[in-house]
Amino acid sequence: xxxxxxxxxxxxxxxxxxxxxxxxxxxxxxxxxxxxxxxxxxxxxxxxxxxxxxxxxxxxxxxxxxxxxxxxxxxxxxxxxxxxxxxxxxxxxxxxxxxxxxxxxxxxxxxxxxxxxxxxxxxxxxxxxxxxxxxxxxxxxxxxxxxxxxxxxxxxxxxxxxxxxxxxxxxxxxxxxxxxxxxxxxxxxxxxxxxxxxxxxxxxxxxxxxxxxxxxxxxxxxxxxxxxxxxxxxxxxxxxxxxxxxxxxxxxxxxxxxxxxxxxxxxxxxxxxxxxxxxxxxxxxxxxxxxxxxxxxxxxxxxxxxxxxxxxxxxxxxxxxxxxxxxxxxxxxxxxxxxxxxxxxxxxxxxxxxxxxxxxxxxxxxxxxxxxxxxxxxxxxxxx
Amino acid sequence: xxxxxxxxxxxxxxxxxxxxxxxxxxxxxxxxxxxxxxxxxxxxxxxxxxxxxxxxxxxxxxxxxxxxxxxxxxxxxxxxxxxxxxxxxxxxxxxxxxxxxxxxxxxxxxxxxxxxxxxxxxxxxxxxxxxxxxxxxxxxxxxxxxxxxxxxxxxxxxxxxxxxxxxxxxxxxxxxxxxxxxxxxxxxxxxxxxxxxxxxxxxxxxxxxxxxxxxxxxxxxxxxxxxxxxxxxxxxxxxxxxxxxxxxxxxxxxxxxxxxxxxxxxxxxxxxxxxxxxxxxxxxxxxxxxxxxxxxxxxxxxxxxxxxxxxxxxxxxxxxxxxxxxxxxxxxxxxxxxxxxxxxxxxxxxxxxxxxxxxxxxxxxxxxxxxxxxxxxxxxxxxxxxxxxxxxxxxx
Numbered sequence: 115x116x117x118x119x120x121x122x123x124x125x126x127x128x129x130x131x132x133x134x135x136x137x138x139x140x141x142x143x144x145x146x147x148x149x150x151x152x153x154x155x156x157x158x159x160x161x162x163x164x165x166x167x168x169x170x171x172x173x174x175x176x177x178x179x180x181x182x183x184x185x186x187x188x189x190x191x192x193x194x195x196x197x198x199x200x201x202x203x204x205x206x207x208x209x210x211x212x213x214x215x216x217x218x219x220x221x222x223x224x225x226x227x228x229x230x231x232x233x234x235x236x237x238x239x240x241x242x243x244x245x246x247x248x249x250x251x252x253x254x255x256x257x258x259x260x261x262x263x264x265x266x267x268x269x270x271x272x273x274x275x276x277x278x279x280x281x282x283x284x285x286x287x288x289x290x291x292x293x294x295x296x297x298x299x300x301x302x303x304x305x306x307x308x309x310x311x312x313x314x315x316x317x318x319x320x321x322x323x324x325x326x327x328x329x330x331x332x333x334x335x336x337x338x339x340x341x342x343x344x345x346x347x348x349x350x351x352x353x354x355x356x357x358x359x360x361x362x363x364x365x366x367x368x369x370x371x372x373x374x375x376x377x378x379x380x381x382x383x384x385x386x387x388x389x390x391x392x393x394x395x396x397x398x399x400x401x402x403x404x405x406x407x408x409x410x411x412x413x414x415x416x417x418x419x420x421x422x423x424x425x426x427x428x429x430x431x432x433x434x435x436x437x438x439x440x441x442x443x444x445x446x447x448x449x450x451x452x453x454x455x456x457x458x459x460x461x462x463x464x465x466x467x468x469x470x471x472x473x474x475x476x477x478x479x480x481x482x483x484x485x486x487x488x489x490x491x492x493x494x495x496x497x498x
Numbered sequence: 499x500x501x502x503x504x505x506x507x508x509x510x511x512x513x514x515x516x517x518x519x520x521x522x523x524x525x526x527x528x529x530x531x532x533x534x535x536x537x538x539x540x541x542x543x544x545x546x547x548x549x550x551x552x553x554x555x556x557x558x559x560x561x562x563x564x565x566x567x568x569x570x571x572x573x574x575x576x577x578x579x580x581x582x583x584x585x586x587x588x589x590x591x592x593x594x595x596x597x598x599x600x601x602x603x604x605x606x607x608x609x610x611x612x613x614x615x616x617x618x619x620x621x622x623x624x625x626x627x628x629x630x631x632x633x634x635x636x637x638x639x640x641x642x643x644x645x646x647x648x649x650x651x652x653x654x655x656x657x658x659x660x661x662x663x664x665x666x667x668x669x670x671x672x673x674x675x676x677x678x679x680x681x682x683x684x685x686x687x688x689x690x691x692x693x694x695x696x697x698x699x700x701x702x703x704x705x706x707x708x709x710x711x712x713x714x715x716x717x718x719x720x721x722x723x724x725x726x727x728x729x730x731x732x733x734x735x736x737x738x739x740x741x742x743x744x745x746x747x748x749x750x751x752x753x754x755x756x757x758x759x760x761x762x763x764x765x766x767x768x769x770x771x772x773x774x775x776x777x778x779x780x781x782x783x784x785x786x787x788x789x790x791x792x793x794x795x796x797x798x799x800x801x802x803x804x805x806x807x808x809x810x811x812x813x814x815x816x817x818x819x820x821x822x823x824x825x826x827x828x829x830x831x832x833x834x835x836x837x838x839x840x841x842x843x844x845x846x847x848x849x850x851x852x853x854x855x856x857x858x859x860x861x862x863x864x865x866x867x868x869x870x871x872x873x874x875x876x877x878x879x880x881x882x883x884x885x886x887x888x889x890x891x892x893x894x
Contacts, residue, residue, distance in 0.1 A: 239837045241856065244767055268856065269837040290768055312855055313845040315703075315864040320840060322855060381633035391881060440829075447871045451631050451879065452656050452708075455701050455872050462702035466868060473836055479777045 117411065119187065122180070127187045129164055134195035140460045143196060147317040153275055158199045162230030167205050175213055175224055182352060182417045186359040186410065193363025196463055198318045200233060200272030206356045208234020210349040211280050211297060215336045219299065223278070235276035235302075236353070237267035237323050238346065245476040247282065247346050249290045252325065254283035254298060261285070261335075263298065263306075263328040271474070273321035274311040276302050281325070286340050297342040298334045305329075316470040317463065344421070351428035352417055354475050358410040358435045361471045365403045365439060368446040368464040372396060375450055375461075392449055399445050402438035409434045426488050429481035436478035439468035503569070510570055514577045521546050522581050530582030534705050534844065537620065537662040544586040544617030553586050553615050554595065561599045561607070562615045568800035572749075579749035587659070590614035590621040594667045596740050597684065597733050601725035610665070610686070622660040622689070624668035624711060625734070627653060632882050634669070635678040635731060639713060641670035641685055643720070648672075648685060650693075650716040656876070660696045660709040663689045668713075673728050684730035686722040693717070701872075703865040704844035738878060739813050745877055746820030748793045754827045755786060761834045761859045772834060785826055792819045811890035814883035821873035821880060828867040835860035839867075 119127070137157065146154050161167065169184035171177020178184070185206055192201060205227060212223045212234075226232025243249035252265025263283055273279065279300050287294025300307070306328035309321040337345045373396055376387030386392055413431035416424050443465035447454035454461050472478060503511070523542045529535065547553035555571050557563035566574065578585060595614045598606055613619030630636045639652025650670055660666065666687045673681030687694070693716035698706045725733055759782065762773035772778050799812055832839045838856030843865060854861060874880040888894050 241838075242766065244765070244836050246768055249768065269840050271840075310855070313842040314840040315842045315845075315868070316840070380629075381631060381636075383633075386632075389881075391884075444871065447702075448874060448879075451875050452626070452872075455875065457700040457702055457704070462868075465871075466702060466864075469832075469864070469867070470840060473832075473839055477833060477836070479775075479833075483777065 119183070122178070123184060123187050126165065126169060126184065127191060130161075130166065130188060130191045131194070133160065133164060134191060134197065138195045138197060140196075140463075143198070143317070147198060147313075151275075152313060152319040153199050155275075158233075159230050161199065161201075162228070166201065167209075167230055168228045170205065171209065171213060171224070171228060175220060176228060182355055182414045185352075185356050186414045189356045189359035190363040190366075193360035193365075193467075194367050196317065196364065196460075196467055200235065200275060200318075202353055202356050202360070203236050203272035203276070204232075204234040206353050207236035207349055208232075208278065208280055210352050211236075211336050211345070212299070214345060215299075216333075218333060219336065223299070226277075232278060233272070233276045234278050234280060235270050235273040235321075236349075237270045237273070237279050237281045238350070239268045239270070241266060241268045243268075245480040246290060247350060248292050248295055248343055250282060250284040250295060251289060252281070252283040254285050254296055254330075256285070257329065260329060260331040261296075261298070263300070263325045263330060265325050267323040267325075269314075269320050270323050271314070271318060271320050273302070273309060273323055274319040278302060279307075279323065280336070282342065282346055292343050294340050295342045295346065296339050297336040297345060298330055299336055300328065300330055300334060314470070316467045347421075347425065350475050351413075351424055354428045354432050355410065355414045355417055357471050357474055358406070358413060358431045361435045361439045361468060362403065362407050362410050364464045364468050364471075365399075365406055365442045368442055368461055368468065369396070369399045369403055371461045371464070372399065372446045372449045375453075379451075386449070395445055395449065399442045402441050406435050406438040422488055422492050426485055426492070429476075429485040429488070432476060432481040433478050433485065436472040436481070439471055443468035503573075507569055507573065511573045511577065514574055515580075517550070518577055518581055518583065521550075522583055526584055528582070530584050535584065540584060540587060540659075540662070541617045541620070543584050547586065548616035548618075553617060554591050556592070557595065557599065561595075561611055568797075568804045572797065572800065575749040576752070579753040582753060586617060587620070589623050589658070589663075590619065592740055593623060593737050594621050594686070597667070597724060597737050600736065601684075601733050605721065606686070606724065613664075619664045620659075620662050622657050622663035622666045622711075624654040624657060624666045624687070626656045628655055632879055634734070634878075635682070637669050637671060637682060639668065639670045640674065641668075641672050641683060641718070643672075644717075646720050647717045648720060648723070650685070650687065650713045650718060652713050654711040654713070655699070655708075657696070657709045657711045658707060660689070660711055661698065661706070663696075665689055666711070667724075669730055669734055672730075676728060679731040681728050682730040682734070683727050684724040684733045685718060686724060687713075687716065687718050691716050691718065701869065703868040704842070705865075705869065707869075739810070745873075746792060746796050746816040747824055748789065748796055748820070751789050751792075751820075751823050751827055754824075754831075755782065755789065757859070758782065758785075758827060758831050758834060761831065764857065764859070765834055765836070778830075778834070781830055785823065785830065788819070788826070789823050792816070792823055795819065811886050814878075814886045817877060818874075818880045818883045824873050825867075825870050828863075828870045832863045832867040835863045839864040 166188050168177045169180045173179040209227045212219055223232055254261040254263045279302050281298045284294055285296040306326045308324045311321045314320050377385050379386050409431040413427040416427035446461050447465050450461055453459055544553055554562050555564040555566050559565045598610050627637050641648040641650045666689050668685050668687050669682050670685050672683040693714045695712040697710045699708045701707055763771050765772040767775050796816055838860035841855035843861050
């Protein structure tokens, strides 16, 4: 057993942390979030130059030979800096699908993902599908060699900045069947795709994406036709691990800010950090953070295990991070008092990001249920 | 003890329901849960109630109160919540009004009470300061006597909706040498007086609800002092106890649960309405049970108030439990709307992008959840309320 990071991972963390410290301070972020674009392409390209996008890919794919732990390192730092640029949508999700695609697909997209020029968004959610990845009303009908996609994808994070989309659609079966789901890669500028772009409450951008008779060729299919769900679940679990890492970074900073504030803020002639009721609460926040880190490591390390082990680990982590993130976020505001409610202080923005992470790729209830169902199905193995 | 409504009370409910349905401004229906209302929207219902004589039900009759029993007032609250009515703001009606009719002189009553009743005069609260939040008695804003005026200097913060205010009530230090609580005075200030600057504070949900209020050599006539000089802390505490008792928000939370049920009926999980999933159904049940406990605690408090006891430290229970229910309600609402909590409704309006991404009921779900975190902070934080109960009830 080894919980140490490699030297390369340590260097990656240090240089990324420095870049964020120097160029992604809270005031700079505020300006970017309020701007028309909502992100900084130049920052994104700097991240690419630093090797962030290459880090998790294998050397044979042209990457640096890292893996999910490298993505975890990146996302922890992104969480600390509340970075809005779309690493999870483009590198973890987009890259996650493409690297499991055909040689031609890898050839076409991987270099662009790693250089930062090609930017993906993952269009998986639907207006009525909630967190069920197979609950799809978007359809892709066979048309000669290719397919024609119709449907509406909801809250596609990072889509306004994307050049390409990964789209999940139903190619056969009924609305919620596990079979009959297929993954497609499409250019966002393809005829028939329209978007409605908007800011999100936690400072990012998203789109409603509408597909109207969008024709794609057979080469747009990633993985197997009709059997895309296992791949979608795998990439979603990788995204969950990355989001958990982001949440850990955000929790760490929110907690540190709160402890520091409790040192500075005096009431009744004494720093409020001297009040035991607040001390214990900040200790509880700290324990939530530490356990969240543990669960994030656990889930990340188990991404390569068998399907049930991987899924249970990802669900378990997402549950703890959902709960821990809520507690840390809420108490950060409470202990900051009125100041925590202001847009001016960074702490409220950490709270908002921590809140919204719960609704990406399944919330606490969804993953508690998934964990429970997997455990029930897994009884014989557990009894061994 | 008896939980039944009398025939008179049932009749009363019919009467107020009919009045509300007939008179509540149609254009305001459905806006009651928003935070970004205009001055006119905030005051519209207040003014109608003022004309009807129902804007200050809790006041003594001789000052314009309705003389309703506590049960009638409870019914009144419920019926308004049914409409999500935008109620008269508390700053005049529940805060400075009772201070003026309890501690003010006849001139002050004659001058200020009519405007509070009618909704023509908007009041704001100058209590907190950057250095005086939970420790309110440490206010530093000074009022120095100069002939027949006080000259006020200092900075107040969290002055809610002061951007609309005509008048404010301010806690100022009039005796710098006295102990913290002694030496504070309660002074009424015309917000148009030179030297007052109201600066907006943007909150995490994107709204402009509170302000910083800077006072520089603000000259206020001495007749604006309420009660005795240096006795302001007594009035301030009286006011805070009143503020707390209104803070439970039972009727509004009941309406919020109805709305949540409605959302959870429309949202589906794998084809099953969210409200029929055991996880979510239990959460709503738990919330309803918590709300029932709060409601009956409030009813007991109201009954003892009706028996002549003013709001005491028990009102701290209502503040803590009431705000916990309100916060949980917004938390579950956000959870119910899942992905569609993310679109930033205020941001969209600001960028001219239109509102209404996803179902209508998802608009403002996240924003309201963020905003309601204030409730366990304002009006004396929930930690302070527990301190009050510790000291005043447990005697520790």
